[in-house]
Amino acid sequence: SQTPATLPDYAAWKSLSDLIVHSANTMETRRDAIGSGVLTPSDKLFVRNNLPSPGEAIATDRDAWTVNIEGVKNPRALTIAELKTMGVETVAAVLQCSGNGRAFFPHGASGTQWSVGAAGCVLWTGVPLRTVVDALGGVADGMNYITSTGGEELPEGIDPKTIRVERSVPVAALDRAILAWELNDDPLPVTHGGPLRMVVPGYYGVNNVKYVRHIAFTPNQTDTKIQVSGYRLRDIGVKGASDQPSMWEMNVKSWVTSPLEQTPQGRHMIYGVAFGGSRAVASVEVSLDGGGNWQQARFLGPDLGPFAWRPFVLAANLAPGDYRVVSRATDSDGNSQPENRTENERGYGHNGWKDHGVTLKVT
Ligand code: MSS
Known part of the structure; x- marks a missing residue:
């Protein structure tokens, strides 16, 4: 595969010399660019998009961005301005793609051929999801999952379920999830999910839904393809299915x-x-x-x-x-x-x- 010599527009602010550009939607940090610091600078952090990045225009008025919270006792929409008054925490967490290390599989696993660099350790600042949920009366009865929906505009004429980035994680993740608006002390770049991102520390990248628009506590996992058959661990030659382990918690x-x-x-x-x-x-x-x-x-x-x-x-x-x-x-x-x-x-x-x-x- 050829390495494009340039970064796509939405990621033009990143450090090209520290990245391997696999495609316009996928870039990893070079092994020799990781360094010995405790945090990964944002301009070196890997990028992975399942859908094209919406671009900076969605963040012209960050504080006005709204997220709908459902499956709680008092469901409602909240702006980032309101979230910022509810509470704030900072957590350092590894963000890692489920497929980091894919290049080492000799059978030629399909997907981006990540080596070690589809991972970084960054600071996320935002409000704990628990705080928000408590303010809305708590989780409604019978809910087992937290389901987050990405804010990408979907192309017409394609069944949304087949492309939408919507992921469910077990409701136990409520104790660690945060709704983040800052990355490494700067407003969260749209490239990495700004204005607002669902961050689930300790869970694979795909569960950290960017430009999050909807968060629902649900009895079941979402029926989107990315959940039902995508990101499922199965033997070589087997199709993805909902009875296989989902890429949730990361390993050592x-x-x-x-x-x-x-x-x-x-x-x-x-x-x-x-x-x-x-x-x-x-x-x-x-x-x-x-x-x-x-x-x-x-x-x-x-x-x-x-x-x-x-x-x-x-x-x-x-x-x-x-x-x-x-x-x-x-x-x-x-x-x-x-x-x-x-x-x-x-x-x-x-x-x-x-x-x-x-x-x-x-x-
Ligand atoms: N979100 C959204 N909204 N969209 C997309 O596409 N992707 C995933 C996550 N989230 C997406 C989301 C993935 S898949 C990953 S890794 C991550 O994200 C990445 O991040 P950054 O920031 O680095 O780009 Mo694999 O497991």
Whole structure:
């Protein structure tokens, strides 16, 4: 696949040299651009759109943007201006596409061939969904899911159910969901879902619905294609269906970010990032010989909470030779990354440590 030399208009503000542009709707952060900081700068953050981006015009009057809240005791529409008076929190969270790591599946899983860069760790600021729901009398009886609808205008003549970005997550996510209007302390760019986004920390990217227009507490999951058959984990060759696991909570994962490919002999700092997914990351080990021997790495920088990633570092004296550098993280429940990927049709949820390593030539 050819890398377009330019960014699409709606993402022209991003840093082209830090991104691999797969298409006008998909861009990932280069492995060597992730760096050792605790947060991903917005201009380096990956982009993935299932539908074309609506463009900045939808955000000319941010405070007037309305979201309908249904499936609560007192349903109503609220503007961002009103939401801003109800409460405010900031959460650091990893945003990661379900298909991050798809490029490592040897069967050629269809979809964007993401390597490691369809992920970043960012700050979201907004009102906890719980606060909003409490102000509207609480969740109505018998509701099991939170269903969020994206604000894209849909083309005429196509059944909306087949293209609309509308996702349901279990109602238990109410304890962590926030309605965000800021990204990394700036007004949330439309590129990343502004003026308002449903953020579900610890859940895969697709559940973080951009330009959110409707939020409904519902008894059942939505019947949109993106929910019913899309983003479902199944064996190779099997079609997506509602009885298969949905891409909801993320799993524990890590990868090295530096040095890559080639480096002179001597003392080096080996860097990477690690996160627990839906729970905190507890530790990370690094191996220089493809998993034969492991050493404990050290976390770098402040701990921004259970949904954030943590940069890690291991000091190593490297003699000339070939190395296979891999990392393996463990979450606070004791789950460690498996050695191998779980083969699946669409290449989702890859957290196997082996494929995510790098081959390093020390000269
Ligand atoms: N939302 C909306 N509205 N639309 C679209 O398209 N996509 C998804 C999410 N959300 C969408 C939404 C996906 S799928 C993802 S990843 C994410 O988003 C991304 O983000 P950014 O900001 O980065 O672009 Mo996969 O799981």
